[in-house]
Amino acid sequence: MKWLRDVLDNLKPNFEKGGKFPWLHSTFDAFETFAFVPKTTTSCGAHFRDALDMKRTMTMVILALMPALLFGTYNIGYQHFHSINPSLAFFDGFWDNLWYGIVKVLPIIVVSYVVGLSIEFGFAQWRKHEVNEGFLVTGMLIPLVMPPDVPLWQVALATAFAVVIGKEVFGGTGMNFLNPALLARAFLFFAFPSSMSGDNVWIAQKADAFSGATPLAEMMIGAELPSASFWDMFLGIMPGSIGETSSVAILLGAAFLIITGIGSWRIMLSVFIGGALMGLTFNLFGSNPYTQIPFYYHYVLGGFMFGAVFMATDPVTAAQTNKGKWIYGLLIGVMAVLIRVVNPAYPEGMMLAILLLNVFAPLIDYYVVDANIRKRMKRWKIKGGKNV
Amino acid sequence: MVKTITVRKGFDIKLKGEAKKRVMDVEIDSYAVKPSDYLGVNPKLMVQKGDMVKVGQPLFYAKENPRILFTSSVCGQVQEIVRGEKRFIEEIQIKASKVQESVSFGEFALDLMDKEQVIEKLLQTGLWTLLRQRPYAVIPNPESCPKCVIITAFSSSAYAPDYNLLTQGREKDIQMGIEVIKKVANCKVHLNVCGKNTTAPEILNLKGVQINRFVGKHPVGNVSVQISRLDPMCKGDRVWYVDIQDLAIIGRFFLSGRIEKDKIIALAGSEVKNPQYYRVRMGACIFPLVNDNVNSQNFLRFISGDVLTGKSIAKTGYIGAYDNLISVIKEGNYYEFLGWIAPGLKKFSFYRTFLSGFTNLLPFSRRKPVEIDTNMHGGKRALVLTGEYEKVLPLDIYPMQLIKACIIGDIDLMEQLGIYEVDAEDFALCEVIDVSKTDIQSIIRNGLELIRKEMGE
Numbered sequence: 131m132k133w134l135r136d137v138l139d140n141l142k143p144n145f146e147k148g149g150k151f152p153w154l155h156s157t158f159d160a161f162e163t164f165a166f167v168p169k170t171t172t173s174c175g176a177h178f179r180d181a182l183d184m185k186r187t188m189t190m191v192i193l194a195l196m197p198a199l200l201f202g203t204y205n206i207g208y209q210h211f212h213s214i215n216p217s218l219a220f221f222d223g224f225w226d227n228l229w230y231g232i233v234k235v236l237p238i239i240v241v242s243y244v245v246g247l248s249i250e251f252g253f254a255q256w257r258k259h260e261v262n263e264g265f266l267v268t269g270m271l272i273p274l275v276m277p278p279d280v281p282l283w284q285v286a287l288a289t290a291f292a293v294v295i296g297k298e299v300f301g302g303t304g305m306n307f308l309n310p311a312l313l314a315r316a317f318l319f320f321a322f323p324s325s326m327s328g329d330n331v332w333i334a335q336k337a338d339a340f341s342g343a344t345p346l347a348e349m350m351i352g353a354e355l356p357s358a359s360f361w362d363m364f365l366g367i368m369p370g371s372i373g374e375t376s377s378v379a380i381l382l383g384a385a386f387l388i389i390t391g392i393g394s395w396r397i398m399l400s401v402f403i404g405g406a407l408m409g410l411t412f413n414l415f416g417s418n419p420y421t422q423i424p425f426y427y428h429y430v431l432g433g434f435m436f437g438a439v440f441m442a443t444d445p446v447t448a449a450q451t452n453k454g455k456w457i458y459g460l461l462i463g464v465m466a467v468l469i470r471v472v473n474p475a476y477p478e479g480m481m482l483a484i485l486l487l488n489v490f491a492p493l494i495d496y497y498v499v500d501a502n503i504r505k506r507m508k509r510w511k512i513k514g515g516k517n518v
Numbered sequence: 519m520v521k522t523i524t525v526r527k528g529f530d531i532k533l534k535g536e537a538k539k540r541v542m543d544v545e546i547d548s549y550a551v552k553p554s555d556y557l558g559v560n561p562k563l564m565v566q567k568g569d570m571v572k573v574g575q576p577l578f579y580a581k582e583n584p585r586i587l588f589t590s591s592v593c594g595q596v597q598e599i600v601r602g603e604k605r606f607i608e609e610i611q612i613k614a615s616k617v618q619e620s621v622s623f624g625e626f627a628l629d630l631m632d633k634e635q636v637i638e639k640l641l642q643t644g645l646w647t648l649l650r651q652r653p654y655a656v657i658p659n660p661e662s663c664p665k666c667v668i669i670t671a672f673s674s675s676a677y678a679p680d681y682n683l684l685t686q687g688r689e690k691d692i693q694m695g696i697e698v699i700k701k702v703a704n705c706k707v708h709l710n711v712c713g714k715n716t717t718a719p720e721i722l723n724l725k726g727v728q729i730n731r732f733v734g735k736h737p738v739g740n741v742s743v744q745i746s747r748l749d750p751m752c753k754g755d756r757v758w759y760v761d762i763q764d765l766a767i768i769g770r771f772f773l774s775g776r777i778e779k780d781k782i783i784a785l786a787g788s789e790v791k792n793p794q795y796y797r798v799r800m801g802a803c804i805f806p807l808v809n810d811n812v813n814s815q816n817f818l819r820f821i822s823g824d825v826l827t828g829k830s831i832a833k834t835g836y837i838g839a840y841d842n843l844i845s846v847i848k849e850g851n852y853y854e855f856l857g858w859i860a861p862g863l864k865k866f867s868f869y870r871t872f873l874s875g876f877t878n879l880l881p882f883s884r885r886k887p888v889e890i891d892t893n894m895h896g897g898k899r900a901l902v903l904t905g906e907y908e909k910v911l912p913l914d915i916y917p918m919q920l921i922k923a924c925i926i927g928d929i930d931l932m933e934q935l936g937i938y939e940v941d942a943e944d945f946a947l948c949e950v951i952d953v954s955k956t957d958i959q960s961i962i963r964n965g966l967e968l969i970r971k972e973m974g975e
Contacts, residue, residue, distance in 0.1 A: 131855040163897055167857035171850050171892040175942075175959035176949045177825045178847065181865035181872060183896020185858040187903065187953050190871050260897050304900025304954075391869040394905060450904040450918055499916050503934040513752040 131165075138162050156254040160261035188263040190392050194383035195270050195440065198373040201366055203231035205376070206278045209333045209369050213340035220367055234334050235372055238273040241282050245289045246272075253298045264303030264446075265293065271311035271440060274373025275433065275481075278334035280318070280325050288314040288321075308488050309447045312437075312481055319481070327477065332369035344369050346432040346470075350477050354419045356431070363430040374436040377429065384439040393443045396452060397459040401438035404463020405429065412471055420471050428467050437466070437480035442487075449491040451498040458494055462487045520729045522713055523747045527912040528735030529868060529947055531676040533825070534887040535846075537784040539683055541795040548803035549592045550609040550836035551577055556647060558582070558656045558970060561607050569596045574621040574643055574777040577610050585660055589644030591779035591800040593618045609836065612801075620776055628697060628772050636701050640768070643777055647839070648764035652741060652757045653938040654970045664703050666749055668759040669696070671721050672712035672732070674739030675824040679784035679843050681711075681762065682718035683795060686782075688766045689720040695760075695769030696726055703758060710744050721762065737912065742944045746913050751939045763842060767800075783837060787825075787846035788889045789813045798837065804844055805834045817849035819892050826946035827959070850893025858896065866890050868910075868951040899954040910947035913939060917948055921958055924965030929972055932965055942966070 144150045145158035162168075163185075172179060207227030212218045246269045254261040272289055292314035297306040319326045329343045336342045345356030345368055358368045366376020374380075387393025409425025416422055429435055442448060442462050449458035462483045469479030476482055553561035560581040565571060571594065576587040592614040600609040623643060628636065637660050640646040651658035658664065672681050685692065699707055706728060711721055713733035722729065730748065732738050741759045745751055760768075763781045770778050779800035786793045789812050796807055804820065812818060821828035822838040825845050829838055837844060854860070862872030866888045870876060874888070907917035915936045923931040942959040949958040 134855070135853060166853040166855055167893070167895060168897060169851045169853050170894045170897075171819075172894060173957075175827075175957045176946050177819060177821055177828065177830065177845075177892050178850075178866070178890040178950065179894050179896075179955060180869070180951045180953070181862060181867045181895045182869050182951075182953055183858055183955065184899045184902065184953055185896065186871055189859060260899070262899060264902070302900065304902045390871045390875075392871065392903075396905075445904045446902055448904070451916060452905055452908060455905065495919075499919050499935070502914065502916060502936075505914070506934065506936055509750060510752040513755075 134165060138165065153255060156259060156261055157251055160251065160254070163260070184263045187392055188266045190390050191267045191387065191440075192270050194386040194393070195267075195274065195373065197379035197382040198274060198376060198436065199235075199270070201376040201379040202274065202372040202374075203235045204228050205231070205366060206234050206334050206372060207231035208367070209278075210335060213333050213337040213342060216340065230334070234278050235273060237282055238276055238280065238285050238372070239270070241285045242272045242289050243269040245286045246293050249290060249293045249298065250302075253302065257302075259302070262303040264297070265310075268292070268297075268310045272314045274440075275311060275315045275371050275436070276318075277326065277331040277371055279331050284318055284322055284325055288317045291317045304446055307447055307492065308485060309441055309444050312441055312485055312488075315481055316485060319478075332371075342369055344432070346370075346477050349420050349423070349431065349470075350474060352419060355423060356427075360427065360430065363427075371433060371436075374433045377435045380435045380439050387439070387443070393439070394445070394448070394455055396455040397443045397448055398438050400456045400459025401442050401463040401466075402429065404460035404465075405434060405438075405467050406463070407460070408464045408467035412467070416471070425467075428470070432470070432478050433480040434466060437484055438462070441480075441484050447488040447491065449494045449498075451495050454491070454494045454498045457498075458487050458491055461490070520731060522731045522733060523744075524713075525732065525734030525738045525743060525747065525912045527909060528674075528738060529910045529951075530674070530735045531826075531866075531950075532887045533676050533788065534889045535786055535788040535790055535793050536677055536887070537679065537786040537793040537795055539680060539795070541683065541686075541782055541797055543797050544806050546798060546802045546806050547594075547614045548597075548611065548805070548836075549590075549594070549614060549799065549801045550611045550803070551588060551590070551801050552609050552836060552838065553578065553588070553607050555839040556580075556588070556657055558654065558967070558975075559586075559588075561588070563599070563607065563610075565596050565610070567596055567599055570594070570615075571596060571612060572619045572621045574623065576644065578607070580657070583659060585641050586646060586657060587641060587644050588647055589621075589777070591777070593620070611836075623771075623775060626772075626775070628694070628701065631701070633701055633704075636698060640698075640702070643771060645768050645771060645777070648768060649758050649760050650840070652745065652751065652759065652941065654966055654975065655941045655943075656970070656975070658756065658758050659975070662756055664705055664756045664758040666706045666708060666757055667699055667703050668741055668744060668748075668757060669699075669707065669709045669727065669762055669765055670739070670741060670744075670759060671709060671762040672716055672739055673824070673843075674712070674734075674736040675826050676736075677784065677786035677824055677843060677845050678739070679782075679786075679795070681716065681721065684763050684782045684842065685718055685720040685766065687720070688763075688770075689723065691766040691769035691773060692720065692762060693724055693726075693769065694773050695765035695767075696724060698768055698772055699758075699760070699765070700726060706749075708744075708748055709762075712739070734912070737910075737944055737947060740941075740944055742940050743912050746939060753933065753938060755938070761840065761842070764840070781842060783842045783844060785811070785844045785846070787821075787844075789816060789818050789846045789848055800839065801836055803834060803836050804831070807844065808833060808846065812846055817851060819847055819849050821845040821847070825890065826950065827943045848889075848891040850891035850895075852893065854893075864889070868906075894955055896953075896955055898956065901954050901956065903953050906951055906953075907945075907948040910951060911944065913944065915940060917945065920965075921945075921956075921961055924961045924968075927965070927968055929969055932969060937962075937965060937969060 207230035292310040296310040296313040412421035465483035466479040561578040580586040594614040709727040713731035920935040942963040
């Protein structure tokens with residue numbers, strides 16, 4: 131790759147101070163560091179550093195999202211043809227399904243990345259920072275939580291809102307307190323409810339005769355149990371957001387995140403425990419059918435699994451202390467099920483639960499750290515007393 | 519009574535090129551004292567270029583406390599006084615002469631001296647500077663009173679020298695050193711040894727100290743970790759600590775009346791042809807050790823100390839005052855095409871995102887030493903990942919919060935979060951595994967300096 135290096139070395143002076151395009155420095159830097167890990171060496175502190183950097187960290191999360199994306203893409207095609215011909219089996223017309231899905235999903239991904247990255251580059255340039263890799267993940271998360279029929283201009287608007295208001299106004303990646311991808315979804319949910327709820331948006335170009343209600347919506351209007359079986363829902367063969375339907379695909383991603391050490395197993399596990407606790411509590415005291423479903427149905431309904439694995443674990447917006455992570459996760463699980471079952475206005479409790487706990491995460495951390503401070507102060511006091 | 523203490527968290531870094539267990543003698547005629555080895559010391563020169571100095575003759579004193587003298591470890595001529603930024607004295611270089619003469623410190627016997635006389639003797643000879651104090655890792659004020667003293671007799675870092683070898687045949691010196699310390703500081707004296715590797719009778723048979731066997735991964739050898747397990751720090755507490763080889767130098771002086779700052783150091787690293795131990799005098803030039811002994815095809819980094827906390831020096835540089843290890847590794851000034859997505863069979867990483875993270879799990883390749891270089895492996899970013907520092911910091915401290923408190927310079931918050939219990943070196947592993955490539959050690963060091971100035975110490 132010597133020639134590419136040479137090309138970059140030749141171009142580089144143009145983008146540095148005194149060159150022709152110093153205002154494009156961040157952009158050049160982003161492409162250069164994409165092609166080559168820089169040759170910077172350690173100048174103070176430890177003389178060697180871990181081979182893992184932010185680019186690879188974010189890439190790992192994107193890899194973890196791949197099973198959900200691939201399954202989701204296929205499922206969109208299948209759900210579309212299934213609504214036209216309800217006797218269609220899952221693997222019938224494999225390539226048709228897949229192609230249909232790609233045609234639907236790819237534009238959404240492209241719009242999300244183009245809009246988001248443009249804004250990121252712009253802000254980096256303006257602040258004279260390096261371009262941060264955070265949006266690589268956000269840009270993939272946004273399409274995965276969208277319904278397949280969402281208009282592209284709405285994706286663009288939601289992405290722009292999420293990046294500017296959710297992230298950049300606070301200083302960019304690492305400084306935001308709300309999960310940008312969820313913020314994009316919440317924005318659409320409240321600004322354009324007709325594209326984000328109801329029975330018509332969850333199957334791409336659904337045949338009119340077909341009901342199209344997601345299992346979550348069926349539960350909402352008082353079904354005993356969803357019409358899809360537990361295993362169908364677990365596998366993800368149901369209408370829904372692009373990447374959220376298949377628990378299997380999401381769990382594959384979860385395993386990948388935990389093995390590589392990038393995702394927090396504490397948060398994932400505690401969200402599930404929280405959901406189970408609330409589900410069981412409803413089983414004990416509830417009076418309508420929704421309260422009586424087995425707690426593990428909550429895991430496979432709607433965005434619970436996706437939220438637990440990919441949204442709640444965002445390290446920037448989650449609680450930062452280990453104890454805090456347990457509390458944060460538990461409360462997300464509890465709130466998600468609570469909102470779902472009790473509040474009929476919001477079928478998707480997971481999104482709201484995570485955003486709510488994003489807001490409370492710093493407070494949780496504050497009390498966890500405060501306990502540590504108090505312990506220390508107590509030790510000082512005892513010690514001081516002895517001396518006197 | 520021997521106590522065993524197990525520390526659970528940590529991370530051992532096993533690197534290629536550990537020193538073989540043989541000690542070589544080598545002729546060295548160039549020496550230097552580096553004031554920057556002594557944190558917080560503002561040097562005031564007492565010699566000039568061209569002066570002849572004897573062993574034990576003071577070269578400079580600390581402006582903050584003129585009683586603290588820094589003496590020459592060799593007899594010879596002051597060859598050069600190297601000054602750096604703002605004319606700060608970086609090195610006082612001395613060319614050793616053939617015949618070594620010593621300053622005479624008169625007749626004395628430890629038994630007949632009181633505390634003040636011993637302290638005065640240590641200050642006069644410059645041996646006082648071998649002691650250090652927590653918090654701040656500075657030379658203790660002779661008027662201060664520690665709550666305990668820690669003698670460190672092992673290291674857990676990368677390329678850690680074997681203290682069994684370092685202390686060979688020095689039992690009497692060390693025992694005398696302990697008596698001196700006990701006279702100077704009326705408090706408990708801990709001798710901290712490695713639960714796994716320390717076997718030398720020179721260490722384990724020492725009297726009058728509490729021997730603690732520490733078991734665990736790096737940073738179990740760090741003083742802060744040991745203090746946290748033995749007697750946690752409170753505000754206003756002081757703990758003194760001294761390396762066992764330095765203690766032997768102190769003991770030797772009280773036995774023989776002569777200053778012999780000789781010690782054994784390890785030369786290690788992937789780029790050293792014959793990694794082994796050398797018997798040298800404090801402040802020795804490393805050039806004779808490394809000249810024909812390193813791979814010259816690569817750009818190299820010479821480090822006085824270990825690769826986690828040591829100082830970068832030139833090939834003709836001098837070993838630091840408190841160091842007993844020279845590490846030599848490759849410089850990493852190369853571009854790596856799409857390195858951030860490479861499978862990485864041979865990369866060093868704490869995480870399992872590279873294939874190397876899995877090959878190490880296979881039974882036949884377990885604990886295979888890895889090779890490292892000085893490349894940053896990525897650009898600096900905002901702090902994003904959480905919960906990682908905690909895995910390698912065995913202290914009851916919230917590292918992320920403390921780092922942020924140091925960045926904003928909030929003294930109250932730093933105190934509350936336990937700044938007195940740590941030193942920069944404790945955060946070395948955090949710095950290594952940090953995905954955002956933050957220079958954490960210097961952040962903590964600056965925090966400590968800020969608070970030290972505020973406290974007027």
